[in-house]
Amino acid sequence: MSRQLEVREVLQRIVSSARALLGAQYAALGVPDDNDGFAQFVVDGVSDEQWRAIGPLPRQHGILAAMLHEANPQRLADLRQDPRFGGWPDAHPELGAFLGLPIVDGEEILGAIFLANEHDPAQGPPRAFTAEDERLLRILAAHAAIALTNARLYERSRELTLVGERARIAHELHDAVSQKLFSLRLTAQAAAALVTRDPDRARAELAQVSRLAAEAADELRGVVVELRPAALDEDGLLPTLQSHVEVLDRAHAADVSFRHDRVGALPPAQEEAVLRVAQEALHNALRHSGATGVRVELLAAGGRRVRLRVADDGRGFEPEQVRRAGRHLGLVSMRDRASGVGGSLRIESFPGRGTVVELEVPGG
Numbered sequence: 046m047s048r049q050l051e052v053r054e055v056l057q058r059i060v061s062s063a064r065a066l067l068g069a070q071y072a073a074l075g076v077p078d079d080n081d082g083f084a085q086f087v088v089d090g091v092s093d094e095q096w097r098a099i100g101p102l103p104r105q106h107g108i109l110a111a112m113l114h115e116a117n118p119q120r121l122a123d124l125r126q127d128p129r130f131g132g133w134p135d136a137h138p139e140l141g142a143f144l145g146l147p148i149v150d151g152e153e154i155l156g157a158i159f160l161a162n163e164h165d166p167a168q169g170p171p172r173a174f175t176a177e178d179e180r181l182l183r184i185l186a187a188h189a190a191i192a193l194t195n196a197r198l199y200e201r202s203r204e205l206t207l208v209g210e211r212a213r214i215a216h217e218l219h220d221a222v223s224q225k226l227f228s229l230r231l232t233a234q235a236a237a238a239l240v241t242r243d244p245d246r247a248r249a250e251l252a253q254v255s256r257l258a259a260e261a262a263d264e265l266r267g268v269v270v271e272l273r274p275a276a277l278d279e280d281g282l283l284p285t286l287q288s289h290v291e292v293l294d295r296a297h298a299a300d301v302s303f304r305h306d307r308v309g310a311l312p313p314a315q316e317e318a319v320l321r322v323a324q325e326a327l328h329n330a331l332r333h334s335g336a337t338g339v340r341v342e343l344l345a346a347g348g349r350r351v352r353l354r355v356a357d358d359g360r361g362f363e364p365e366q367v368r369r370a371g372r373h374l375g376l377v378s379m380r381d382r383a384s385g386v387g388g389s390l391r392i393e394s395f396p397g398r399g400t401v402v403e404l405e406v407p408g409g
């Protein structure tokens with residue numbers, strides 16, 4: 046019973062069972078919200094028509110409040126005689142006998158389940174509930190507690206995966222797309238500056254804008270369907286890095302170079318991590334450091350490990366400070382990429398002394 050996730054259905058079943066088992070005329074179960082009302086309220090023994098006529102859901106007051114706020118069971122021969130009884134809407138049945146129990150999980154009150162019999166003067170006094178009834182209802186309340194706790198755990202785990210998923214997509218978008226868009230902006234600005242002075246070069250820059258836009262669209266599509274960068278599959282890591290460096294070298298004033306040892310092939314996930322970290326480290330160096338030179342190296346590090354090194358001679362920064370400031374995705378994403386493939390990332394930088402980013406990953 047408690048395995049089902051359609052919690053409302055389970056609660057409905059518990060309420061109907063309670064009414065049938067204990068021979069009550071009415072049964073209800075309420076899960077409070079934070080505003081003195083009910084997030085869920087299921088009833089049995091009330092027709093749809095009656096339900097509509099009664100109107101809005103009850104509030105957490107009077108006897109309901111005693112169960113929900115103090116976890117006190119309530120067994121009353123006649124509800125209406127209780128000093129806490131505050132009346133009910135016109136269309137509400139005139140209840141007499143009442144039995145209600147809190148639904149608890151440890152210390153926490155999750156809701157309340159209650160039964161009632163109508164007070165009908167023509168029928169004589171309503172049947173009162175017994176201690177045995179209370180014992181039975183306690184068992185059903187325990188079932189309801191399990192159902193509610195399960196539902197809550199399920200919601201919580203769903204939220205957690207959603208949060209994880211959001212972080213992943215944010216990083217993918219950052220790595221794949223925001224860099225492309227940044228280059229696109231730069232190129233568009235260059236084109237704008239050249240339009241009157243040098244229309245031919247402006248035209249060439251605009252062609253580059255259109256290429257970059259197409260690439261950004263491809264990368265975006267890749268993020269959505271979780272594809273690796275296409276160039277990795279087509280050309281492999283070394284040529285992909287090589288051409289990436291060449292493109293940046295041409296596009297920026299800084300001298301960007303690439304050098305590599307003979308390194309064995311890496312598993313696909315490691316290759317992707319190396320490429321993404323190289324792209325972000327390069328991007329940061331070109332955007333933030335004012336470097337005149339940026340060197341990218343792919344080195345054999347022993348034991349089939351491979352080390353990527355991106356070093357610039359720019360102004361440097363304080364990684365610890367940036368980390369505490371939060372908000373930036375690049376450094377976080379590089380660390381995630383590294384740990385995601387069993388690798389490690391080291392950033393060495395001091396103001397005025399350039400920056401070295403080193404990623405080491407296990408080989409195949």
Ligand SMILES: Nc1ncnc2c1ncn2[C@@H]1O[C@H](COP(=O)(O)OP(=O)(O)OP(=O)(O)O)[C@@H](O)[C@H]1O
Pocket residue numbers: 219223329330331333334357359360361362367372373374375376377400
């Ligand atoms: N090579 C570098 N030289 C100088 N400063 C750097 C370098 N790399 C990073 N930084 C500094 O660290 C900050 C954080 O970098 P990070 O890549 O996390 O974020 P970002 O580049 O500002 O934004 P994005 O989230 O788009 O990457 C940068 O804003 C910059 O101040």
Ligand SMILES: [Mg+2]
Pocket residue numbers: 325328329374375376
């Ligand atoms: Mg960055």
